[in-house]
Amino acid sequence: MTMTTTTATTAGRITLVTGAARGIGRQIATAFARSGHHVVIGDLPAAADTARAVADGLTGEGLSAGTVDLDVTDEDSVAAAVGRITETVGAPQVLVNNAGISRPAPTLETSLAQWNEVVAVNLTGQFLCARACLPAMRDAGWGRIIGISSFNAKSAPVNGDNASYAASKAGITGLTHNLAVEFGRDGITVNAIAPGIVDTELLRRAHPPQRLAELVDRLPTGRFTLPEEIAATAVFLAGDVAASITGEIVNVNGGLYFD
Numbered sequence: 001m002t003m004t005t006t007t008a009t010t011a012g013r014i015t016l017v018t019g020a021a022r023g024i025g026r027q028i029a030t031a032f033a034r035s036g037h038h039v040v041i042g043d044l045p046a047a048a049d050t051a052r053a054v055a056d057g058l059t060g061e062g063l064s065a066g067t068v069d070l071d072v073t074d075e076d077s078v079a080a081a082v083g084r085i086t087e088t089v090g091a092p093q094v095l096v097n098n099a100g101i102s103r104p105a106p107t108l109e110t111s112l113a114q115w116n117e118v119v120a121v122n123l124t125g126q127f128l129c130a131r132a133c134l135p136a137m138r139d140a141g142w143g144r145i146i147g148i149s150s151f152n153a154k155s156a157p158v159n160g161d162n163a164s165y166a167a168s169k170a171g172i173t174g175l176t177h178n179l180a181v182e183f184g185r186d187g188i189t190v191n192a193i194a195p196g197i198v199d200t201e202l203l204r205r206a207h208p209p210q211r212l213a214e215l216v217d218r219l220p221t222g223r224f225t226l227p228e229e230i231a232a233t234a235v236f237l238a239g240d241v242a243a244s245i246t247g248e249i250v251n252v253n254g255g256l257y258f259d
């Protein structure tokens with residue numbers, strides 16, 4: 001378990017972003033740091049160098065950032081990471097459950113191991129991280145949990161071969177609703193963001209470029225959703241101004257579907 005902290009003084013909130021070494025999580029961490037938070041970039045040990053580079057980039061801007069090794073599927077790893085953050089800079093007040101994987105395969109060719117791998121990261125990981133952070137949030141009477149879901153929780157416009165991913169993301173809806181009710185009187189809001197089609201490594205690995213291009217072309221906005229647009233929504237939901245928004249799944253998807 002390693003943890004690095006470049007700046008120990010934290011004028012703003014302490015925010016843990018999981019899976020923040022790259023992609024959407026990296027932009028979320030950047031947006032929180034630029035909003036005055038001390039941001040902790042939590043990612044797999046294999047991504048430690050990349051996470052460190054992200055943190056160094058932020059501290060190079062004069063912002064407050066650190067990293068922690070974290071496997072969201074591993075109960076002990078999650079507990080150790082939250083414990084280290086708490087000891088070093090204080091308990092996370094904002095948790096962004098961003099870490100996610102996609103393993104597209106036709107259902108009849110999906111093994112139980114593949115199914116379990118996706119559910120473990122995308123859904124159980126969000127539960128484990130929330131459970132580790134909630135006691136301190138409750139004691140403080142303030143907290144924000146923001147899950148990153150997906151358009152796939154509600155629709156399968158790209159193709160129909162990603163049942164494990166769609167089911168894991170739909171599960172985040174139930175988790176979000178339950179936690180919002182359970183901790184609403186403790187000053188904690190629990191919401192999720194359902195991104196649309198964001199040009200990241202996860203997306204490029206999961207879907208052929210031609211299919212993505214056709215889908216993006218059909219969107220009302222006619223373009224990919226930007227990671228910065230997901231990040232700005234997360235910062236908004238974490239603010240005091242959003243205290244009455246809880247239990248929501250916020251679509252940021254260029255009009256991919258309408259609720």
Ligand SMILES: NC(=O)c1ccc[n+]([C@@H]2O[C@H](COP(=O)([O-])OP(=O)(O)OC[C@H]3O[C@@H](n4cnc5c(N)ncnc54)[C@H](O)[C@@H]3O)[C@@H](O)[C@H]2O)c1
Nearest residue numbers: 019022023024071072098099100150195197198200202203
């Ligand atoms: N890219 C899209 O179009 C899109 C659309 C909808 C939702 N999402 C969701 O947004 C989130 C971020 O996706 P992305 O596109 O940036 O993906 P990405 O693959 O670029 O980044 C995912 C990050 O999560 C980390 N990670 C994976 N397993 C982990 C684990 N067990 N513990 C800790 N960290 C782990 C990876 O190391 C990586 O840094 C995911 O939850 C994804 O499902 C993405």
